[in-house]
Amino acid sequence: MHEPDAPAAILPPGFLRHPVHFLAFGFGSGAAPKAPGTWGSLAAIPVWYAFAWLPPMAYWLVVLAAFLVGIWLCGKTADDLKVHDHGGIVWDEFVGMWIALGLFPDQIYGVLMAFMLFRFFDVLKPWPINWLDARLPGGLGIMVDDVVAGIMALACLWGIDTWVMPYIV
Template identity: 80%
Template sequence: MSHSNQAPEQDDPPLILPPGFLRNPVHLLAFGLGSGATSRAPGTWGSLAAIPLWYGIAWMPSLAYWLVVLAAFLVGVWLCGKTAEDLKVHDHSGIVWDEFVGMWIALGLFPDTIYGVLGAFALFRLFDIAKPWPIGWLDRRLPGGLGIMVDDVVAGAMALACLWAVDYWLVPVMV
C-alpha cells in the first residue's frame, strides 16, 4: 500500500492517468486542481498549491474558516475515495486533496508573514512524510476516502500544535 507522499511501490500503477481523467471534476479536485499530476513529489506540489487557495479563505472569521475546512474534509472523504476507487488503488500518489485540507489546518493560526506560512508548510510536510504515531497507525488502518484524508488532517493538526507552541512560548520570550 502506498501513500500520497511516498514513492510509488511496485504494485502501484504509474502516474500515467487514463486519457481525459482530469476532465472529471471529481478527479480534478482530488488531484488538487492538477497539482497532484506531477511525476515527482505530488504531495509537496499539492501542499504548495493549497497555499494560494488558503489566502482566499484566510480572511474569513474563524468559525467560518473552520466550517470551510470541515466541509473540505467531508467532501474530500468522498472525492478521494471515489477517485481511488476509479483508479483501483488504495491511495494513488496523485490524490492530494488531503494535502490541501491538511495545509489549511496547519495554517489555522493565520500566519501574517511568509515565514509563518513557510513554517506551516515545512512542519506539515515533515509530519506527513515521517508519519509519527498516530499518523502512520491511522494511515495503515482506516479504509477508503476516510483513510486517505485522516492522516493528513492529523499531520496538519500536529503542525498547527507546533506552531501554536512556538507562538505561545517562544515568541514572547524573544520579544
C-alpha cells in the same frame, strides 16, 4: 495494511477532465511526476489565501466541509484508479495544510513554517498518523492521516508562537 501508493504520473487519458478527479488531484497539482504531495501542499496555499480572511468560525466550517467532501472525492478517485491512496490524490494535503495554517499567519515566515511542519509530519507519519493510515479504509483513510499531520503542525506552530516567539521578539 494497504498496497503502496502508485506513481502519480500514471493516469488514464483524460482522467483529470472529470471534475471529481480534478479536485482530488488538487486542481492538477497532484499530477506532478515527482513529489506530488509537496506540490499539492504548495498549491493549497493560494487557495487558502482566498478564504483565510473569513472569521475563525466560518474558516473552520470551510475546512470541515472540505474534509467531509474530501472523504468522498478521494474515495471515488481511488476507486476509479483502483489504488487505495494514489500519490496524485492531494485533496488531503490541501485540507491538512489549511489546518496547519489555522493560526492565520500574516507573515510569509509563518506560512513557510506551516508548510515545512506539515510536510515533516505528512512524510514521516509518526504515531498516531502511521497507525491511522494503516487501519482506516477508503476516502476516510486517505484524508485522516493528513488531517492529523495538519493538527500536529498546528500544535507545533501554537507552541512556537506561545513559548518561543515571546523570547525572540
